[in-house]
Amino acid sequence: GCRTLSLSAHVGFDSLPDQLIRKSIKHGFCFNILCIGETGIGKSALVSSLFNTDVEDSPSTHFLSSVRLRAQAFELQESNVLLKLTVVKTVGFGDQVNKADSYQPIVDYVDAQFEAYLEEELKVIRSLFSYHDTRIHVCLYFISPTGRSLKTIDLLTMRSLDSKVNIIPVIGKADSISKAELQEFKKKIMSELVSNGIRIYQFPTDDETVSEINAITNGYLPFAVVGSMEKVNIGNKMVRARQYPWGIVKVENENHCDTIKLRRMLCTNMEDLKEKTRAYYESYRRCRLEKLGCRDIGPENKPVSLQEVIEAKRLEFCLEVERKEEEIKQRFVQRVKEKAAMLEEAEQQASMPVLTKFERLMLMNQEEELKLGEKKKLLEGEIAQFIEKKAISESIQSQVSVSAPVSLKTKGLRKVSANA
Amino acid sequence: PCAGPVESKNEAAMSELVPEPRQKPVVPMKPMGINASLLGYIGIDTIIEQMRKKTMKTGFDFNIMVVGQSGLGKSTLVNTLFKSQVSRKSSGWNREEKIPKTVEIKAIGHVIEEGGVKMKLTVIDTPGFGDQINNENCWEPIEKYINEQYEKFLKEEVNIARKKRIPDTRVHCCLYFISPTGHSLRPLDLEFMKHLSKVVNIIPVIAKADTMTLEEKTEFKQRVRKELEVNGIEFYPQKEFDEDLEDKTENDKIRQESMPFAVVGSDKEYQVNGKRVLGRKTPWGIIEVENLNHCEFALLRDFVIRTHLQDLKEVTHNIHYETYRAKRLNDNGGLPPMTVETEENHESNL
Numbered sequence: 001g002c003r004t005l006s007l008s009a010h011v012g013f014d015s016l017p018d019q020l021i022r023k024s025i026k027h028g029f030c031f032n033i034l035c036i037g038e039t040g041i042g043k044s045a046l047v048s049s050l051f052n053t054d055v056e057d058s059p060s061t062h063f064l065s066s067v068r069l070r071a072q073a074f075e076l077q078e079s080n081v082l083l084k085l086t087v088v089k090t091v092g093f094g095d096q097v098n099k100a101d102s103y104q105p106i107v108d109y110v111d112a113q114f115e116a117y118l119e120e121e122l123k124v125i126r127s128l129f130s131y132h133d134t135r136i137h138v139c140l141y142f143i144s145p146t147g148r149s150l151k152t153i154d155l156l157t158m159r160s161l162d163s164k165v166n167i168i169p170v171i172g173k174a175d176s177i178s179k180a181e182l183q184e185f186k187k188k189i190m191s192e193l194v195s196n197g198i199r200i201y202q203f204p205t206d207d208e209t210v211s212e213i214n215a216i217t218n219g220y221l222p223f224a225v226v227g228s229m230e231k232v233n234i235g236n237k238m239v240r241a242r243q244y245p246w247g248i249v250k251v252e253n254e255n256h257c258d259t260i261k262l263r264r265m266l267c268t269n270m271e272d273l274k275e276k277t278r279a280y281y282e283s284y285r286r287c288r289l290e291k292l293g294c295r296d297i298g299p300e301n302k303p304v305s306l307q308e309v310i311e312a313k314r315l316e317f318c319l320e321v322e323r324k325e326e327e328i329k330q331r332f333v334q335r336v337k338e339k340a341a342m343l344e345e346a347e348q349q350a351s352m353p354v355l356t357k358f359e360r361l362m363l364m365n366q367e368e369e370l371k372l373g374e375k376k377k378l379l380e381g382e383i384a385q386f387i388e389k390k391a392i393s394e395s396i397q398s399q400v401s402v403s404a405p406v407s408l409k410t411k412g413l414r415k416v417s418a419n420a
Numbered sequence: 421p422c423a424g425p426v427e428s429k430n431e432a433a434m435s436e437l438v439p440e441p442r443q444k445p446v447v448p449m450k451p452m453g454i455n456a457s458l459l460g461y462i463g464i465d466t467i468i469e470q471m472r473k474k475t476m477k478t479g480f481d482f483n484i485m486v487v488g489q490s491g492l493g494k495s496t497l498v499n500t501l502f503k504s505q506v507s508r509k510s511s512g513w514n515r516e517e518k519i520p521k522t523v524e525i526k527a528i529g530h531v532i533e534e535g536g537v538k539m540k541l542t543v544i545d546t547p548g549f550g551d552q553i554n555n556e557n558c559w560e561p562i563e564k565y566i567n568e569q570y571e572k573f574l575k576e577e578v579n580i581a582r583k584k585r586i587p588d589t590r591v592h593c594c595l596y597f598i599s600p601t602g603h604s605l606r607p608l609d610l611e612f613m614k615h616l617s618k619v620v621n622i623i624p625v626i627a628k629a630d631t632m633t634l635e636e637k638t639e640f641k642q643r644v645r646k647e648l649e650v651n652g653i654e655f656y657p658q659k660e661f662d663e664d665l666e667d668k669t670e671n672d673k674i675r676q677e678s679m680p681f682a683v684v685g686s687d688k689e690y691q692v693n694g695k696r697v698l699g700r701k702t703p704w705g706i707i708e709v710e711n712l713n714h715c716e717f718a719l720l721r722d723f724v725i726r727t728h729l730q731d732l733k734e735v736t737h738n739i740h741y742e743t744y745r746a747k748r749l750n751d752n753g754g755l756p757p758m759t760v761e762t763e764e765n766h767e768s769n770l
Contacts, residue, residue, distance in 0.1 A: 006504065020730050078463075
């Protein structure tokens with residue numbers, strides 16, 4: 001512990017936060033959002049509404065064979081703050097007949113961003129300062145506005161992600177639920193999340209200036225959101241809204257939906273979301289390095305350097321590669337020998353002058369011709385016999401009366417047809 | 421981009437479809453810079469307040485080292501800079517204190533607070549530097565200490581289970597005190613700065629500047645700058661780390677005109693023109709420490725504390741530390757951890 005000293009006059013290091021902020025502004029800020037939800041639940045519309053910016057997006061098909069992810073990057077400027085925003089959306093979520101693997105591509109994506117950061121961090125020459133951080137800072141999980149309860153896929157997906165990313169559940173297309181049903185629905189969802197042990201992001205309540213408002217906002221979870229890419233002219237202003245025959249749902253009206261609340265909470269807690277993401281990254285990193293066989297304490301209880309372990313693994317790997325190389329080489333040599341033996345054998349068998357294909361065909365032809373010639377002779381002989389027989393039978397017939405058996409004639413005819 | 425069964429080409433132009441999962445990790449995407457214009461206030465700029473709150477809550481570490489022969493007023497200057505007794509002065513050799521046999525490294529930490537900002541300031545003193553008969557390699561213990569702090573940080577960083585905030589004992593700034601001979605730099609000065617400017621931010625200062633007239637001061641400074649340049653010594657702020665044009669213009673002025681700062685330190689106050697000022701009283705007048713006509717202390721203070729404090733830390737972290745780390749990992753990574761010996765040396769010398 002250090003002694004605290006009092007200052008006799010103004011030193012000037014109270015400008016340190018400003019110096020830090022000036023540098024951060026120069027560097028820019030980044031924020032990455034992951035939107036998970038069924039096709040058509042309004043992910044793009046919500047992002048457009050949250051950041052009041054036109055997110056171009058063409059509607060997706062329902063017929064993708066597996067869940068994919070699509071990332072879009074934006075640069076938003078507000079006063080002197082430049083925000084590099086990346087929005088990653090699921091494509092085809094919930095469309096497959098068999099949804100058992102739906103959450104896996106999402107988990108893989110989140111892990112991949114952690115992995116990329118870890119890779120950079122482990123490099124010998126690295127530039128973490130200018131590295132564009134793609135780790136997901138918040139995940140908006142869209143719940144279908146069924147009014148009943150969470151679906152199994154919701155529970156599965158959220159559970160697979162709740163130790164890797166901050167999850168904020170939202171009810172998509174919330175204008176299809178009445179206010180009364182909405183309260184019940186929200187309660188049901190929250191109790192299901194609790195009973196299934198799913199950890200969602202709680203807005204921090206440790207700082208007195210925001211604890212009250214954050215506690216109240218925590219009570220509004222899950223946010224019932226409505227988004228719109230279209231604007232409606234209301235009182236001479238173009239406002240984001242959804243126009244129905246029975247009225248207009250205004251996206252930015254807090255009585256109509258929670259979109260503004262979500263926006264406010266995302267913006268005012270960006271730093272906290274990023275800090276919690278860093279904590280998730282640390283546990284990912286720990287698991288990953290432990291899997292590689294790294295330990296902080298070695299076998300003799302002495303601290304082991306990460307580099308020692310990596311070096312040892314690298315050697316191990318190199319040896320393995322060498323061994324495999326040798327194996328493949330041996331197999332190749334073996335195969336060559338076998339093939340050579342085969343060829344020799346084949347050559348020996350053809351010890352007579354080898355006939356070319358053409359000559360062989362000619363031979364075959366000649367043989368066939370001979371055979372056919374013989375057959376022809378036989379056939380001609382039979383025809384001659386038949387003509388004889390026919391002549392005889394005709395002469396017999398003319399002598400005998402009309403009641404001659406037809407069978408003789410047909411018998412003869414049948415014989416001819418068999419030989420044709 | 422992979423072609424799904426019904427993907428149209430237009431989609432590919434606006435966004436990137438992430439390839440099939442379970443293959444190589446996705447290469448992090450660089451933002452395509454679609455400048456989406458904001459159509460109304462969102463609240464993104466509140467992140468500045470969030471940052472400020474967070475940094476004020478966690479506080480700052482700052483570690484400053486002073487190097488120079490004894491008697492050049494190092495402790496007084498540091499105390500004047502931070503307006504408190506952060507460095508204990510050595511009371512002179514006639515009071516039962518031995519001249520250290522080698523260079524010692526003494527680090528003392530204090531917590532000071534101003535305007536809600538808490539700073540843990542550590543002043544690292546190097547008694548014995550340049551005081552021996554033979555000063556060969558007297559810079560070595562200092563370089564060793566600096567590298568040991570990098571090593572400490574690296575070990576923490578490389579742990580599997582890491583601390584949320586790694587304690588930072590790395591030297592952010594090294595004030596090197598030049599004797600005001602009026603002639604040129606001494607070989608020892610050049611030796612030290614040549615070796616250490618590669619591992620730490622060095623800010624050369626001309627000590628006890630009240631022994632030179634204005635003309636002598638200007639000439640001396642010019643000569644020192646020239647000598648540093650000729651010897652390839654890059655003092656802070658280093659040219660190659662200027663981030664943009666704004667930085668470059670600001671820093672060029674400092675590098676080419678103001679530095680090295682000719683300073684005078686004092687912890688005594690006198691009355692001048694009805695005001696209480698810090699100064700040194702001589703038969704021929706009172707030298708006001710914070711009067712820019714008398715000396716450049718105020719420039720040094722503003723430079724180190726009010727404008728470049730954060731930058732000193734960032735250059736230390738992003739450049740000096742990274743250089744150390746890269747070298748360490750390349751050099752047949754896995755050497756047994758360096759033992760921290762300086763405390764032991766301490767005991768034997770006292």
